[in-house]
Amino acid sequence: MIQQVENPALEIHDLTVSYDKKPVLWGIDLSIPRGALCGIIGPNGAGKSTLIKAIMNLVDMNSGYVKLFDQTLDEVRKKVSYVPQRESVDWDFPASVLDVVLMGRYANLGLFKNPRRADKDAALKALEMVGMEKYSKRQISQLSGGQQQRVFLARALTQNADIYFLDEPFSGVDAATEKAIFQILKNLSKDGKTIIVVHHDLQSVEPYFEWVILLNLRLVASGPTKQVFTPALLEETYGGKLTLLTEVGELVKKGEFEAREKQ
Amino acid sequence: METLIEFFSFKYPNIKYVVFGTILLSISSAVVGCFTFIKKKSLVGDVISHAVLPGICISFMVSGSKDPFLLIIGAFISGWISILVMDAIIRNTKIKEDAATGLSLSVFFGIGILLMTYIQHSGNAAQSGLDTFLFGKAAALVGKDLMAFSIIAVIVLLTVFFFYKEFKLISFDQQFAKVIGLPIRRLEMVLTSITVLAVVTGIQAVGVVLMAAMLITPAAAARFWTDRLSRMILMASIFGAFSGISGAFISYSAPSMPTGPWMVMVLSIIALISFFFAPRKGIVIRQWRRFSIQRQLLEENLLKAFYRIGENSGEHFNRVAVDDIQLIRNFSPAQLAKGLRKLRVNGYVQRANGSWYLTNEGFEKGKRITRLHRLWELYLTKYLRIAPDHVHEDADTIEHVITPELEARLVKLLEYPTEDPHLSEIPK
Numbered sequence: 001m002i003q004q005v006e007n008p009a010l011e012i013h014d015l016t017v018s019y020d021k022k023p024v025l026w027g028i029d030l031s032i033p034r035g036a037l038c039g040i041i042g043p044n045g046a047g048k049s050t051l052i053k054a055i056m057n058l059v060d061m062n063s064g065y066v067k068l069f070d071q072t073l074d075e076v077r078k079k080v081s082y083v084p085q086r087e088s089v090d091w092d093f094p095a096s097v098l099d100v101v102l103m104g105r106y107a108n109l110g111l112f113k114n115p116r117r118a119d120k121d122a123a124l125k126a127l128e129m130v131g132m133e134k135y136s137k138r139q140i141s142q143l144s145g146g147q148q149q150r151v152f153l154a155r156a157l158t159q160n161a162d163i164y165f166l167d168e169p170f171s172g173v174d175a176a177t178e179k180a181i182f183q184i185l186k187n188l189s190k191d192g193k194t195i196i197v198v199h200h201d202l203q204s205v206e207p208y209f210e211w212v213i214l215l216n217l218r219l220v221a222s223g224p225t226k227q228v229f230t231p232a233l234l235e236e237t238y239g240g241k242l243t244l245l246t247e248v249g250e251l252v253k254k255g256e257f258e259a260r261e262k263q
Numbered sequence: 264m265e266t267l268i269e270f271f272s273f274k275y276p277n278i279k280y281v282v283f284g285t286i287l288l289s290i291s292s293a294v295v296g297c298f299t300f301i302k303k304k305s306l307v308g309d310v311i312s313h314a315v316l317p318g319i320c321i322s323f324m325v326s327g328s329k330d331p332f333l334l335i336i337g338a339f340i341s342g343w344i345s346i347l348v349m350d351a352i353i354r355n356t357k358i359k360e361d362a363a364t365g366l367s368l369s370v371f372f373g374i375g376i377l378l379m380t381y382i383q384h385s386g387n388a389a390q391s392g393l394d395t396f397l398f399g400k401a402a403a404l405v406g407k408d409l410m411a412f413s414i415i416a417v418i419v420l421l422t423v424f425f426f427y428k429e430f431k432l433i434s435f436d437q438q439f440a441k442v443i444g445l446p447i448r449r450l451e452m453v454l455t456s457i458t459v460l461a462v463v464t465g466i467q468a469v470g471v472v473l474m475a476a477m478l479i480t481p482a483a484a485a486r487f488w489t490d491r492l493s494r495m496i497l498m499a500s501i502f503g504a505f506s507g508i509s510g511a512f513i514s515y516s517a518p519s520m521p522t523g524p525w526m527v528m529v530l531s532i533i534a535l536i537s538f539f540f541a542p543r544k545g546i547v548i549r550q551w552r553r554f555s556i557q558r559q560l561l562e563e564n565l566l567k568a569f570y571r572i573g574e575n576s577g578e579h580f581n582r583v584a585v586d587d588i589q590l591i592r593n594f595s596p597a598q599l600a601k602g603l604r605k606l607r608v609n610g611y612v613q614r615a616n617g618s619w620y621l622t623n624e625g626f627e628k629g630k631r632i633t634r635l636h637r638l639w640e641l642y643l644t645k646y647l648r649i650a651p652d653h654v655h656e657d658a659d660t661i662e663h664v665i666t667p668e669l670e671a672r673l674v675k676l677l678e679y680p681t682e683d684p685h686l687s688e689i690p691k
Contacts, residue, residue, distance in 0.1 A: 053438075056438075056441075056442045057441075057442075058438055058441060058442070074444075077442075077443065077444045078444075080442070082438070082439060082442040084436065084438050084439055088436070088438060089435055089436045090303075090435075093301060093434070093435045093492075094301065094486065094489065094490050094491055094492045094495050095431070095435065095490075095491070095492060096490070096491065099431075099491075099492075100435070103431075103432050103435070103436070103439065104443075106428060106429070106432055106440075106443060106445070107443035107444055107445075109428070111425075111426070111429065112425050112426075113428075114427075114428065115428070139490040141490075155439075159443070
């Protein structure tokens with residue numbers, strides 16, 4: 001059940017990605033409507049983060065293309081915001097909360113320019129939105145996991161983007177933070193922003209997301225939650241029927257083939 | 264003292280060159296070193312410093328002169344190649360970063376030594392002094408070296424000044440930097456280039472082997488004092504500059520002393536001082552904090568024992584013998600003596616004829632600790648469903664931690680209790 005939409009916010013066409021020669025995403029082809037609050041769901045190692053990284057051009061694609069608002073990433077970069085996994089950085093880095101949030105404004109500043117007062121205002125406003133305004137001077141290593149996640153979200157909010165990609169924003173955070181973050185995402189979506197979230201907690205899929213992508217090395221389903229989040233499709237996503245695909249992947253790696261032949 | 268005045272009056276132009284030269288190169292390597300340090304690439308400086316040697320030799324063999332600019336160009340090129348080789352090994356083979364670092368370092372250094380030995384035996388008279396690159400020659404800096412140093416130091420410092428915000432972002436979160444469209448590869452290239460430049464100038468003063476210390480030590484020491492990158496860079500440069508001046512001064516006042524190694528020595532001493540005495544992160548302050556917590560625990564436990572004795576006898580201000588305290592809780596005699604002495608000094612207990620009694624303040628404090636202990640026991644049994652005979656030890660710790668605000672919340676949550684799980688009274 002893969003529902004394609006007209007005039008999508010995100011369109012992925014025939015995307016294949018490999019890590020170390022081993023294909024981890026096979027022929028992904030989907031589109032997401034504008035303004036959707038969308039969850040990417042799948043078991044561990046299904047390639048959820050890889051999918052987002054491929055969209056963000058952080059990993060090389062073997063084939064296919066990605067379009068955001070019918071344009072390439074380079075053309076719409078300023079409208080795109082990305083929240084990496086919290087664990088992807090070293091929180092011992094010598095910086096304050098405000099320093100990190102201000103990094104969201106670097107794109108608009110350009111080279112050689114230091115953050116202006118307006119950028120500081122924007123950063124403080126974003127911190128207020130995530131309920132962290134009291135922590136602006138705090139050294140980032142002193143934050144709890146939930147607070148770190150809020151800081152990352154605040155950094156994304158300062159970008160005033162039209163589409164947000166969040167990689168596991170709810171992993172390892174407390175219940176209050178999860179609720180607060182979800183509320184912010186919901187408000188953004190109400191304002192017409194498109195939100196795409198890598199998510200692993202099946203319990204909260206239905207209340208959180210209106211659009212769901214089921215992923216396990218290949219696209220199982222993409223569509224409105226009601227039609228996609230069904231026992232049959234979940235069984236297909238999480239069930240162990242994919243050993244064949246994994247084994248072929250290993251063979252490709254061993255033989256050092258390219259996942260797609262070069263034309 | 265006279266030497267000091269003579270030194271700082273810069274009577275001899277030679278001293279001036281040495282001092283300014285060492286300061287410039289220490290600052291530029293300290294600033295660049297901050298970035299290699301926070302990027303966790305500390306060994307890269309070591310690779311570059313060993314890998315510039317073949318470049319210097321080839322440059323000399325081709326040009327036949329020891330002109331610092333020509334040698335620096337050669338050093339710069341081979342330093343860069345070593346980094347490219349290292350990255351290529353990591354990317355294209357199964358060899359991990361540590362092994363690739365060692366490989367690149369030793370292979371380039373080996374080639375360098377080979378070439379240098381060849382040059383030394385070639386009979387070329389101009390070669391004498393080329394081996395100073397191995398161990399540095401800060402005390403022999405001449406006008407032209409200083410020129411080269413100044414130009415390079417200015418390039419390095421200006422680059423960091425202009426790209427500060429970009430370098431900071433790529434050091435912290437490379438993925439995010441790439442997504443917002445920063446030219447990562449080019450920025451990394453610029454950062455590597457100024458690292459190579461700083462190393463190339465630095466080795467003229469301290470030599471190949473000690474160069475890594477010039478890069479990393481100021482940054483590591485500064486990290487102990489601050490949690491802000493900008494301040495860390497500033498402090499690292501101050502440490503660097505100080506080591507430069509000291510090194511130059513020491514070798515001036517004692518001519519048999521080498522400048523470069525002394526600069527590294529001074530840096531190491533600064534690092535050691537930071538390691539032990541830095542506020543918040545230093546070992547001494549952390550040890551002191553642990554010690555004062557121990558003391559607090561002992562005093563509070565003693566007061567609690569006094570309160571329990573009073574509770575049993577029904578009279579809180581009676582005299583208490585040391586043996587009675589031992590019956591309540593087994594303190595070691597030394598600890599007991601120490602704790603009682605402290606409590607008396609602080610006015611919580613009084614002493615009369617070899618026995619002890621509580622002052623009013625001591626009574627209040629002992630009561631509070633007992634209250635917190637029992638409140639916590641109650642909380643554990645009620646909310647965490649822990650059996651009453653398992654809660655005592657946990658409460659023994661937590662009673663020292665609870666703040667008055669937490670206490671108020673606890674009392675409210677437990678609905679103003681009067682008895683703990685063992686039916687002892689919770690004092691008001």
